[in-house]
Amino acid sequence: MANTVVITGANRGIGLELARQWQARGERVIPVCREPSDELRALGADILDGIDVTHDADVHRLADELAGERVDLLYNNAGILIDENLANMDWATMRQQFEVNTLGPLKVTHALLPSMGEGGKIGLMTSRMGSIADNDSGGRYGYRMSKAALNAAGKSLSVDLAPRGIAVAILHPGFVTTEMTEGRGHITPAEAAERLIRRMDQLDLANTGTFWHSDGSVLPW
Helix, strand or coil, X not given: CCCEEEEECCCCHHHHHHHHHHHHCCCEEEEECCCCCHHHHCCCCCCECCCCCCCHHHHHHHXXXXXXXXXXXXXXXXXXXXXXXXXXXXXXXXXXXXXXXXXXXXXXXXXXXXXXXXXXXXXXXXXXXXXXXXXXXXXXXXXXXXXXXXXXXXXXXXXXXXXXXCEEEEEECXXXXXXXXXXXXXXXXXXXXXXXXXXHHHCCCCCCXXXXXXXXXXXXX
C-alpha cells in the first residue's frame, strides 16, 4: 500500500525533486506550495497550492484539506535564505526567515499531527549553517539563527512525539545547485533528493532527533 507523503515548498528545487522521486516509486505525493510551477503540474499529483506556511489561515486550510486522511510522511521543505552581515543588519528580513524557516515548519507539523499516527515520519529541512559548532565563517545571521532554532524545535518534537510512534529527522541537504544558492553547489537537486529520501527510509524511533547530513553523516549541534 502506498504511503501518503506531504511536501511543503514543492514547486521547485529540492522539493520538486522529492515529489518527483517519491511519486516515481509509487507513493501518493501531495505537494504543497504557494504557486505551482509547470514542472510540478506535470507530475499530475494532487497539488495543494495557495499555502503560505507563515499564514495561520493557510496552515489551517491545509489541515482541513487533509482532515480524515492519514499522512504517513511530512517533509517540511519550504525555506528562504537572505544574507545579512554586520554591515547590513536587516531586522525585517531576519524576522521573515524565522517566520518561514522556523515557525512555518513547526506550524505545519502541529497542524497535521491529527493526521499522523504510529509509524509516521517527519522531515525538517535544515542546514549545517544552523550548527553552532560548525560555524567558522560568521555572517548570515537570520538564516543561521532560524535554522539553529529549527534544529532545537526538531529535537523537542522528536522527544514529544516518540511516545506516539512518530519519528523526526533534522536534515541538511548538502550544498545543492538551486535558485537559493544562485546555481552554486556540489550536487544537483535530484542527487540531494535521492539522499534525503534514503535518510527518511532509514528514520525510525531508534535514531529520531538526529541532525544528519544527507550523505548519512551526523552533524554537530
